[in-house]
Amino acid sequence: MSGQTFIFCIGATKAGTSWLYDYLNSHRECQLPAVKELHYFDALEHGSGAWHRKQLEERLEGVRAKLAADDTPKPHQKRLLADGEDWLNAFDGETRDDEAYLQFVRKASGDAKLIGDFTPAYGMLKEATFRAMAGLTDKVRFVFLMRDPVERIWSNIRMVVGNQGRAALDAKIKGVLDGTATNILERSNYRRTLNRLSAAMPSEMFHIEFYERLFTPDAIARLCAFLGITPEPAQYERVVHRSVSADLPAAQRAQLQAALKPQYNFVEKFMGELPSEWTQKMVSV
Template identity: 25%
Template sequence: MDDLPTFFIVGAQKTGTSSLHDWLRQQPDICLPKIKETHYFAYPERYRYGLDWYLEQFSTSGRKATGRVMGEIDPEYMFFSETPKRISQLINNPKIIFIFRNPIERAFSQYQMSVARGYEDLSFIEALEIEQDRLANDTDDFSLKHHSYLSRGRYAEQVQRYLQAFPKSDFLFIKFKDMVSDDKGEEMYGHICSFIGLKSDPAIADRTRRSNEASEPISMILRNIIHRGSKLRRLIGKTIPSYDLKLKIWLAIDRLNRRPLKHKETLEYHRIPNHMIMSIKNEVKRLQQMTNLDFDDWLEKMSQCTRLQKMPDSK
């Protein structure tokens, strides 16, 4: 079958994938799903929809047959363990891009998102301390999706799954910090375009646009209707038969119901338990060997954290 994706940008979550999706959509030679993140290869309930459903998520006019580059950006694909195997059963050797963010800062950004959506009532440190218990007792993948703060930052084991599933694929590893920086951002974006086979001018994209930044709901009632699977949402959903239309409506309402955070919880590295920091550091060192990227800035920040914990006034 020709009309299949040739590239995947698999995450990680909270590494600018929404902004990257919006930038790439501005390129005339690309075909992306009509709505970002189908989760087809990640969630079992979506995978059961079948291949025809998946391909319907892509614009017909933008299929590979018209000469456009077809692919998907979905950060769940990096974290959910069955994804590489499912993709490999359908597609041979796609190009795969990983974007890495300091695992602690990424975890905090996800935590802010879960708080904003009403999925989290604990403080950041409290949430980290019970994360493993939540995941161990997770019967419906809710915590896996919304409380996996440090678990999603174990990048090395996630990359390893893809290396095993696609030994002949081309991989591109990028640091989030470089992709969004004023100095390297345009170069990184151009590198991404070239890697996936885009001939378009990278300058076409308006990279000043930032999507899915930290925010809070304007109306808590609307937030709960959208994100907590309320009876009202289910009732409204029954009146709209089209999955695409329902999703577009809820996403539009969600965007309109957001505003910038007024009261931001500060990320306090020195409050994070030392055993968590050491575990993350070991994972980062593995990732450094696998990708040949320089993560010394991450490691130094984590070392500063452990030094601060030893100070008498750090608690």
């Protein structure tokens, strides 16, 4: 439908994208796929489509098992299964077909003002891919959420490690610091993402929000104004995908902070300042 706004939420991982997806997915003026992360553009750029298809297929198998065992299946499970199967049929993981992609995202969107794709991994895409995405429809908007780089990495580590214990947490921190846990470190490369966005499109096409300020009426009002939809009440206290609890020792925080100093410096220059929620957690290094 011409005139709909198409949103790309491109990250960052562990910076509130799932909460924002849930908010917009329940919004009366929005229609988003039940599959939150479509991994279309990153699969094409990185050749990772087969892996993403396998992940989705395994997820859908889990949903089928739940539906078979549940006397009162939940509507969102049935919708996820249907959308997941449709997406697997629409995209083979390697063949670019923007029309099929758009047809899938627009499916059942009716008169919704906002449709789109929430895939945090898109934050690592190249400038040329961002430029292609920006021209996908006549009204494309990008949203990028930033979280204190150390806090984002620590949350990411706790999510990956799960309940494996302190030794596993320490090993993953070591991997980030010595460069072997590159995927976790790269998800905090805000400098790269913002530079590529800025080069690929005019600034009015992308909106930046800090995770630490996202869960407020003011932030939601700013976001909805940017997307052209009416603000609706939100469950600001709701936590989505909570990572396991663990303290980050001051010495390790200082090491991560030093390693991420270029990111702090860039965000301060790009945004004009660092949010107080970031600076208050900094330790002397």
